[in-house]
Each structure stands twice: as C-alpha cells, then as structure tokens.
Amino acid sequence: MYTVGRTRAGSLWLLLLLLAVVVLAPSCGGWRAENASTAEPGQEASTDVVVESSPLPSWAESASRDAVVDFVARVTDPASPDFVPEAERIATFDNDGTLWSERPVYFQLLFAIDRVKALTSEHPEWKDQQPFKAVLEGDMEALAEAGERGLLELVMASHAGMTTVEFEAIVEDWLSTARHPELDRPYTELVFQPMLELLEYLRFNGFKTFIVSGGGTEFMRPWTEAVYGVAPEQVVGSSIKVEYEARDGEPVLVRLPEIDFIDDKAGKPVGIHKFIGRRPIAAFGNSDGDFQMLEWTTGGEGARLGVLIHHTDAEREWAYDRNSHVGSLSRGLDEAAERGWVVVDMKNDWLTIY
Amino acid sequence: MYTVGRTRAGSLWLLLLLLAVVVLAPSCGGWRAENASTAEPGQEASTDVVVESSPLPSWAESASRDAVVDFVARVTDPASPDFVPEAERIATFDNDGTLWSERPVYFQLLFAIDRVKALTSEHPEWKDQQPFKAVLEGDMEALAEAGERGLLELVMASHAGMTTVEFEAIVEDWLSTARHPELDRPYTELVFQPMLELLEYLRFNGFKTFIVSGGGTEFMRPWTEAVYGVAPEQVVGSSIKVEYEARDGEPVLVRLPEIDFIDDKAGKPVGIHKFIGRRPIAAFGNSDGDFQMLEWTTGGEGARLGVLIHHTDAEREWAYDRNSHVGSLSRGLDEAAERGWVVVDMKNDWLTIY
Numbered sequence: 001m002y003t004v005g006r007t008r009a010g011s012l013w014l015l016l017l018l019l020a021v022v023v024l025a026p027s028c029g030g031w032r033a034e035n036a037s038t039a040e041p042g043q044e045a046s047t048d049v050v051v052e053s054s055p056l057p058s059w060a061e062s063a064s065r066d067a068v069v070d071f072v073a074r075v076t077d078p079a080s081p082d083f084v085p086e087a088e089r090i091a092t093f094d095n096d097g098t099l100w101s102e103r104p105v106y107f108q109l110l111f112a113i114d115r116v117k118a119l120t121s122e123h124p125e126w127k128d129q130q131p132f133k134a135v136l137e138g139d140m141e142a143l144a145e146a147g148e149r150g151l152l153e154l155v156m157a158s159h160a161g162m163t164t165v166e167f168e169a170i171v172e173d174w175l176s177t178a179r180h181p182e183l184d185r186p187y188t189e190l191v192f193q194p195m196l197e198l199l200e201y202l203r204f205n206g207f208k209t210f211i212v213s214g215g216g217t218e219f220m221r222p223w224t225e226a227v228y229g230v231a232p233e234q235v236v237g238s239s240i241k242v243e244y245e246a247r248d249g250e251p252v253l254v255r256l257p258e259i260d261f262i263d264d265k266a267g268k269p270v271g272i273h274k275f276i277g278r279r280p281i282a283a284f285g286n287s288d289g290d291f292q293m294l295e296w297t298t299g300g301e302g303a304r305l306g307v308l309i310h311h312t313d314a315e316r317e318w319a320y321d322r323n324s325h326v327g328s329l330s331r332g333l334d335e336a337a338e339r340g341w342v343v344v345d346m347k348n349d350w351l352t353i354y
Numbered sequence: 355m356y357t358v359g360r361t362r363a364g365s366l367w368l369l370l371l372l373l374a375v376v377v378l379a380p381s382c383g384g385w386r387a388e389n390a391s392t393a394e395p396g397q398e399a400s401t402d403v404v405v406e407s408s409p410l411p412s413w414a415e416s417a418s419r420d421a422v423v424d425f426v427a428r429v430t431d432p433a434s435p436d437f438v439p440e441a442e443r444i445a446t447f448d449n450d451g452t453l454w455s456e457r458p459v460y461f462q463l464l465f466a467i468d469r470v471k472a473l474t475s476e477h478p479e480w481k482d483q484q485p486f487k488a489v490l491e492g493d494m495e496a497l498a499e500a501g502e503r504g505l506l507e508l509v510m511a512s513h514a515g516m517t518t519v520e521f522e523a524i525v526e527d528w529l530s531t532a533r534h535p536e537l538d539r540p541y542t543e544l545v546f547q548p549m550l551e552l553l554e555y556l557r558f559n560g561f562k563t564f565i566v567s568g569g570g571t572e573f574m575r576p577w578t579e580a581v582y583g584v585a586p587e588q589v590v591g592s593s594i595k596v597e598y599e600a601r602d603g604e605p606v607l608v609r610l611p612e613i614d615f616i617d618d619k620a621g622k623p624v625g626i627h628k629f630i631g632r633r634p635i636a637a638f639g640n641s642d643g644d645f646q647m648l649e650w651t652t653g654g655e656g657a658r659l660g661v662l663i664h665h666t667d668a669e670r671e672w673a674y675d676r677n678s679h680v681g682s683l684s685r686g687l688d689e690a691a692e693r694g695w696v697v698v699d700m701k702n703d704w705l706t707i708y
Binding site: 087090164208217218221225231232233234235239242243244250251253260266267269270273274275276277278292295296299 | 441444518562571572575579585586587588589593596597598604605607614620621623624627628629630631632646649650653
C-alpha cells in the first residue's frame with residue numbers, strides 16, 4: 001500500500017545529474033549564442049501590462065497570437081457555443097522554458113550549486129566528501145561517478161533541513177543577488193515579456209492562472225506573485241516532505257530530505273488534479289515534460305487550447321528543441337499539428353523576449 | 355528516502371474503524387437528541403447571503419460574534435496597525451463538525467458503507483469475505499475483528515479503482531439521493547447557516563476561504579462550490595494516489611488504493627503549506643483534529659483569529675465534546691482561553707443551525 005513512484009523520481013534525478021554535469025562543464029557558455037541583443041540589464045520584470053486597448057503588444061501579428069486571441073474570444077463570449085463559465089477558465093503554465101529561460105540549465109540547479117558552495121564553511125567535511133567535493137572543485141568526472149544518489153544528496157543538502165520560513169528567505173536572498181552566469185542579469189529579469197502579457201490578458205478575461213512546473217514549489221512561491229502575478233496558492237510544482245514540529249516552543253514546518261511529489265510528465269496531470277481539482281481549458285509548455293499536461297488539457301470537451309513555446313531564437317535567447325539536454329521538445333513537435341496545438345516560434349512571433 | 359507516515363495514517367484508519375462500528379450499531383440513534391426542532395426538509399443550503407447591511411444575521415449578539423467582526427474590522431482597515439493586505443487574508447475551515455454536522459459519524463463513512471452495499475452485485479464474493487460480509491450483515495463483532503486492515507479494504511473498495519470523473523459522478527449521485535439516517539434530510543442541507551454567512555462575510559471582506567479537512571478531497575470538491583461557495587482548488591483534504599493513463603485511447607486519471615496524504619492533526623499545517631503555501635490569518639475548527647491548524651494560524655505575527663465551534667445544542671443538533679467518538683474536543687477547550695481562541699457556543703450563539 002505504501003509506495004511512491006521510484007522510477008519516475010529516479011528518472012528525474014538522473015536528468016538533473018546530467019544537467020549538473022553540463023552546467024559545471026567549463027565550456028557551457030558555448031550552448032548559447034553570443035549576442036543577446038535585446039537584453040537590458042536594468043529592465044524590471046513587470047506585470048503592469050495594459051491589456052484593454054492592445055492585447056499582447058509584444059506578440060507579432062502571427063498565427064499563434066491569433067489562435068490565442070480567438071480562443072479567448074470564443075470561451076468568454078456568452079453567445080458563443082464554446083462559452084466557458086469564469087470559474088472553469090483554468091489555465092496552466094509550465095515555468096522553466098515557458099515563463100522564463102532555462103539555459104544553460106534550470107536556474108534552480110544553479111541555486112542548489114550556489115547553496116552548496118555557500119554552506120561549505122558550515123560543512124568542512126564536504127571538502128573530502130562526494131558529491132560535495134566534486135561541486136567545490138568543479139570535478140565533473142567525480143560528480144558523474146557519484147551518480148543519482150550523489151545528486152540527490154546535493155539537492156537535499158541545499159533544499160532540506162531548514163524551516164519553510166528559512167528556506168523562503170534563502171530563495172529570496174539568492175534571487176536578489178545571484179546573476180545569470182552568461183547574461184549577467186538577475187534571474188527574475190529573464191522572464192518572457194510576451195508571457196507576462198499573456199498571463200495578464202488571460203486574467204483580465206476571467207481566467208485563473210496556475211503555474212504547473214517540474215521545478216520546486218517552494219523555490220517558486222516566494223517570487224511568482226511579484227514577477228508573474230501568480231499567487232503562491234496557484235503554484236504547483238515538485239516538492240519534498242515537510243513536518244510540523246515545535247522549535248524553541250514555536251510551531252514550525254521543517255523541510256525533510258524526502259521526495260513528496262514529482263510534477264513532471266505524467267505527474268503534471270496528477271499535480272493538476274491534486275492541487276487544482278479541475279481540468280484546465282488552456283495549457284502552455286515548451287518541452288516534452290509538458291506533453292501530458294497539454295494532452296490532458298486539450299483532451300477535454302469543448303474549446304481547448306494547447307500551446308508549445310518553441311525556442312527558435314539563437315540571437316535573443318537560445319535555439320534548441322529535439323536534442324537539447326534541457327527542455328527537450330520532440331514528441332510535441334511531431335504531434336502538435338494533429339492534436340491542434342499551437343507552436344509559438346519565439347524568433348518570429350515575439351517582438352520582445354525579456 | 356521513500357516513506358510515508360504509517361503511524362499517522364494508521365491512527366486515522368483506526369479511528370475510522372471505531373466509527374464504522376459505531377455507525378453500524380443498531381442503537382446509534384440514541385446519540386442524538388430526538389427533536390431537531392428547526393429542521394425543515396425543504397430548506398436549501400445557500401450562499402446567497404446579504405452581508406452588507408447586517409453581517410452574520412444567524413448569529414446572536416455574543417462575544418464570539420463580536421470577536422469575529424472586530425477581527426475582520428481590524429485587518430481590513432488600512433488605518434489599523436493590524437491591517438493585512440487582501441492577498442494575505444487566508445482563512446481555513448475544517449469541514450466535518452465545523453461547516454456541516456458529523457453525527458452519528460462522518461458522512462463520508464456513510465457514503466463508503468452505502469458504496470459497499472451498492473457494489474455487492476458486482477462482487478458476489480463479498481458475501482463470504484470480510485470485512486464486506488460484516489458490512490452487509492451488519493455484524494459489528496466481525497467488523498471489529500477485521501481491524502484496521504479491514505477498514506482500509508472497505509474504504510479502498512469504495513473509493514478507488516475508478517477514474518476521477520467516475521468518482522465525482524458517484525459522489526454527486528449519492529449526495530443527490532442519500533438522506534441522513536436520523537434527520538431524513540439530504541446531507542447538503544445539514545450545513546450550518548451561520549457558517550455559510552461567515553464564509554460569505556469573509557469573502558466580502560477580501561478573504562480567500564479554504565476548506566482544510568481530514569475528509570477526502572475528492573469527496574468534497576464536487577459540491578463545495580455550490581454549497582459553500584468554495585471552489586475545488588480551495589479544498590484541501592486527505593487523498594489517495596491517482597495515476598495518469600490511457601483507457602480506450604482517452605487520457606484518464608485512475609484512483610489507486612494507496613494513501614497519498616492524511617490531512618488531520620499535525621497534517622493540517624502540512625496540508626496548508628503544501629496546497630496553499632501561505633500561513634492563514636484565521637482558522638475555524640471544532641475538534642482536537644484542528645488543534646495544530648489553529649496553533650499554526652494563531653502563532654503567526656499580527657492579528658490572528660482562531661475559532662472553535664463547540665457542539666452544545668442537544669435540541670437542534672448534537673451536544674458533545676471531550677468524550678465523543680467523533681469530533682472530540684478536549685485540549686482545545688482546555689487551552690482556548692490562554693491561546694486567545696474564540697469558542698462558539700452553538701446553543702447560545704447561533705440563532706439558526708441549518
């Protein structure tokens with residue numbers, strides 16, 4: 001009776017391990033085009049978007065924009081056969097690669113590595129102990145040898161053991177100081193302006209917007225409201241277990257080094273069901289990790305919208321899909337047309353990236 | 355790494371077993387006072403409550419009503435030092451015994467027993483197999499002998515194996531036809547009118563209202579919006595695991611006979627954290643199963659409200675607390691005063707019950 005999906009969790013950690021190897025490799029800068037021409041370091045992520053007069057101003061006139069606007073028009077028009085009551089207008093968004101960038105690797109992995117480095121003084125034993133030694137020395141071979149178990153130790157050491165309040169402060173502190181290793185900008189400035197407009201446009205039209213991400217729920221909640229306008233209670237992600245206890249007489253929730261839920265692939269419809277309890281009518285992703293979320297969303301009756309963000313812009317962001325080590329998109333591209341999913345061409349469909 | 359709280363889950367099932375024994379006992383009618391004088395069979399549960407002119411009309415002028423109104427005034431007045439921004443006005447409500455009645459036992463257990471009886475024709479083997487035989491024959495002794503494991507089988511047989519859509523229909527069908535064994539009214543008419551007014555009053559004042567119940571999430575979600583005005587995505591409860599798969603080429607979520615989460619006692623702050631991600635500023639319960647939820651809620655900084663509904667009305671509902679087999683309230687009564695929690699005396703503080 002008491003089991004969890006070892007295989008699914010296992011494959012995620014294996015993926016993360018590969019990513020760790022990738023991000024720590026000295027040549028990782030090479031995966032990205034040199035010239036991020038529109039990147040302006042001082043630019044603030046903002047949800048203050050005027051949607052009434054000109055919805056989606058950062059979107060080019062394109063088939064993908066028209067598909068989105070047409071869908072919204074149909075489900076919000078009471079005279080339309082596709083009308084959907086406001087309470088049922090649920091839209092779900094992947095985060096990494098859909099709302100913000102995910103190169104050279106998921107930003108949360110960069111956070112984990114920074115945390116391990118920051119905690120070294122409290123853990124002098126790490127300098128002789130794998131996989132920490134490998135991280136501290138940038139030793140890729142040793143990290144690879146530490147395997148899945150090693151990466152799990154890495155993540156748990158950086159994400160567990162503290163209270164939820166302490167972890168929130170750690171995330172906030174990191175986000176306010178850390179900068180992207182290649183673009184030299186705060187991570188919260190690497191959110192996609194067209195998607196901010198889309199979130200706001202949908203909410204303006206009575207949608208409830210949720211994040212449904214493979215990333216950590218508690219890594220996202222501290223900042224999604226300020227950056228995306230998505231409240232903590234509308235963030236669904238992967239999680240570790242927490243336990244309620246008293247510390248110095250005060251009740252606290254302590255983060256435990258045990259996987260609770262992996263919100264990826266077939267886990268996304270499960271997460272949607274667990275946390276939202278309704279089938280979305282619109283879903284937005286960018287990788288095959290989002291396939292089942294789009295399948296579940298668009299498989300329902302009535303008007304449905306499935307959108308894949310295709311990373312095609314090597315100049316302004318990154319260009320990648322089928323063979324990417326992160327955000328791989330292959331089955332989605334193969335089946336988008338027959339399933340009626342919209343594929344957004346970032347290079348041609350977006351006037352602005354960040 | 356891969357463990358779940360056997361002990362906590364175990365104690366819940368043990369409790370349920372005791373309840374099963376209780377509900378099936380021939381004399382269970384004796385736990386309730388005879389005369390439910392205000393019960394009107396035709397009365398509909400409704401959230402259409404006018405709150406602007408006279409908030410909480412079903413509440414008597416009382417210290418408990420004043421405490422609630424005073425709290426709401428303080429956290430919503432921008433000039434008050436206790437002002438709380440709207441986004442942080444999270445209020446959580448237990449369900450059984452707080453929003454609706456819970457006698458003679460939790461209504462969900464009556465549902466499980468009805469389901470087992472309804473499924474008998476598909477399971478001819480049950481007439482010779484415990485614990486089903488015991489349910490079908492009303493054999494309390496045999497049911498008790500089947501123990502915790504037996505009750506788990508009972509619940510899983512009635513709650514798992516079908517798709518989430520099928521289960522939702524089963525719950526809706528049951529609620530539309532089943533009647534309370536003593537009051538002979540639909541269960542959805544056994545919701546507390548003063549609490550409906552309170553939910554609406556809080557929402558009118560910018561609160562987001564959540565249910566945080568030990569009952570099954572998916573047993574509640576099909577009807578909480580219509581009955582309480584609480585959307586499915588704002589219902590937190592106990593759950594079993596679900597799995598995403600294809601059936602006849604269609605994606606479905608199938609309910610598995612495995613515990614996922616028990617939202618009771620110390621599990622309530624955990625559930626609040628998992629599903630809401632913010633610490634509530636107000637919490638409402640009625641039993642010691644809500645103790646930690648109130649402790650967590652009122653232990654935060656700033657103005658906080660903790661409320662216990664005390665079942666004191668043997669005429670119009672049921673009178674019980676410390677030694678009750680269901681909804682036992684003992685530690686809460688002992689510590690309410692020192693913790694500043696409000697205890698609502700149903701008999702004297704509520705003009706109307708249902």
